[in-house]
Amino acid sequence: MRIIYKRSLLFIGLLIIVIASIGVGYLFYDHVIHPETLVVVKDQLSINYLDGSTVIEDGEYRFSVTNNGDSDINYRVFISDINGLEESVNYTLYSSDANVLGEKKYLGEDENIITDVFIKSLDTQNFVLKVSDNASTTFKINVEKIDDLEEYFYMTLLNQNEVKDPLTEVGSEIATSNEGLIASTDDDGITYYFRGKVENNYVLFANLMWRITRINGDGSVRLILNDVADTLVNYHDTLESYESFRDTNIYSSLNAYYESTLKNYDAYIANTRFCSESGKNDDTYNAYERIVTNKIPTLNCLGERFTSKIGLLTVDEVIYAGGLYHSQNTDYYLYHEDIDQLWWTNSLSKIDEQIFYPFLVNASGMIVDDTSGFLYRSMRPVISLNRTTTVQGSGTITDPYTVN
Secondary structure: OHHHHHHHHHHHHHHHHHHHHHHHHHHHHHHHHOOOOEEEEEOOEEEEEOOOOEEOOOEEEEEEEEEOOOOOEEEEEEEEEEEOOOOOOEEEEEEOOOOEEOOOEEOOOOOEEEEEEEEOOOOEEEEEEEEEOOOOOEEEEEEEEEOOOOOOHHHHHHHHOOEEOOOOOOOOOOOOOEEEEEEEEEOOEEEEEEEEOOOOOEEEEOOEEEEEEEEOOOOOEEEEEOOOOOOOEEOOOOOOOOOOHHHOHHHHHHHHHHHHHHHHHHHHEOOEEEEEOOOEEOOEEHHHHHHHHOOOOOOOOOOEEEEEOOEOOOHHHHHHHOOEEOEOOOOOOOOOOOOOOOEEEEEEEEEEOOEEEEEEEOOOOOEEOOOOOOOEEEOOOEEEEOOOOOEEOOOOOOOOEEEO
């Protein structure tokens, strides 16, 4: 018995030595493979700099940010401690997790704010900072939590509007009174949408009047042009590629509109997620089943999400605003007495005899789907203002919000 006991102790001792050796070896291996790895904890954020936090040459610098807290927060990515500044040094930040899609910037003399980011509780977001044309400049990548958000546009809207419950059933009833600001969810978190005959959601931006449709879940503010664009456009002119919104004629028209009208205001306009739905059951698309058959609209994307600076409303967003399929409504904010044409949404309804039919909104505010996508109709561009935008004004037609 004593011999067995000694052998057991010897085995356990050897096992402990082996495990410890593996642990030390792993630490050594990780240090060799990732010699610059640095983990920094600030407030409820953990920042893992996989390639170090100091930039010393051209290349890609990877880092991740984790929110360890129990609440959603905003944080800022910025550059500091710049030494040996060269005017040619430029950088681009990418993150599909945080919806940051590569705006090229040049290094300045003072602190350089790259972007402000919204992150959910217990979420992790991965980044790549690509640095170019750097011969001898060094600088540091920094991340810190933002505490004071009262000045941001979306906080202004939340402070100036009581968040209410809808007075009418979304998807089954039109909204003809001012139902105000209502909370829901989208793919990025909590969203707040305006519904009904709202009179304090006007924004004057780029010398054009817009209406706020909602605060997106990432804190950017979604706007739709109060009128229609000047030119008539078709959704697409063939049965090829029309199901992918980014390949359609109307998306090309939207981008042309952006270049001619909004490009000078590019810094204020966010890359935000839009939704393109192509799934269908026989001859009807998912949106038809959701909107017409089941009457259950959603602000979550049930199809392909894509990121753009310009797009259109989904038919679901029109319904959340107060519209309804085959129901006239001249008493919600998307109705405009000067719009006498149908205007497109980006949601497909059905296909019949080699003709496809998107959802549109007609001159009486009614959602319809009886117009061929080959025909030319109006469009109302949709953009989102960055979450860090600040404004003045009260949002009325006589005192619209204007960007500072």
